[in-house]
Amino acid sequence: MKIIVINGPNLNMLGKREPGIYGNETLDDLRKYVKDEFKDDVDIEFFQSNHEGYIIDKLHEANEEFDGVVINPGAFTHYSYAIHDAIKSISTKVVEVHISNIHQREEFRQKSVTASACIGQISGFGFESYILGIKSLLKQI
Template sequence: AFKDSIEFEFFQSNHEGYIIDKIHEANENFDGIVINPGAFTHYSYAIADAIKSIKTKVVEVHISNIHKREEFRQKSVTASSCIGQISGFGFYSYILGVSAVLNCEVE
């Protein structure tokens, strides 16, 4: 179930450093992050490390099912830093990601 009131902030950048800065800011200012790292999914250890460095819950989402795509797209270096990964449900993946942030306990 969703809370009575949810506030969202949307952020998009093609620059890895800006994404890392936003992840670090979230540690102080947000209850969770739903992130679609795009191509960074497959090679950004810097984003993976930024996610590991915060206490805020992070869920990785993808519109397409990355496991049905090209072999190099099936590997996520960022997913293991997150509480989970959701892929393949189109834009509904984002709604599932928000639900996971709100309802899943972190170990």
């Protein structure tokens, strides 16, 4: 089984950006946490970009190369109809995840335009959101 975890804008700043919301751990810590959880069971690749087009390109590639996608679109969650359309255009199943509970945050963060293109959304459990997203995805594949 081959899964790609796609992280959007500013997730490269984990550990530095708003630690009260996102914690002190880094994107590298997230990679290690996820890979350690699944060890030899699942081949997991990570991708992060601050650029919408690169995320869209990676989603298109995922359709050919991966069995599933876990995506944290970052701020693109709230306004990227292009990422929504890219998710809808592929047959690979996608789960949206968020470290923080977006429904308890600022009003503009409470709406996801990308979630309706996914098979589900998990938010508010820190790095565990990724683990839950992958486990949910594996049950759907």
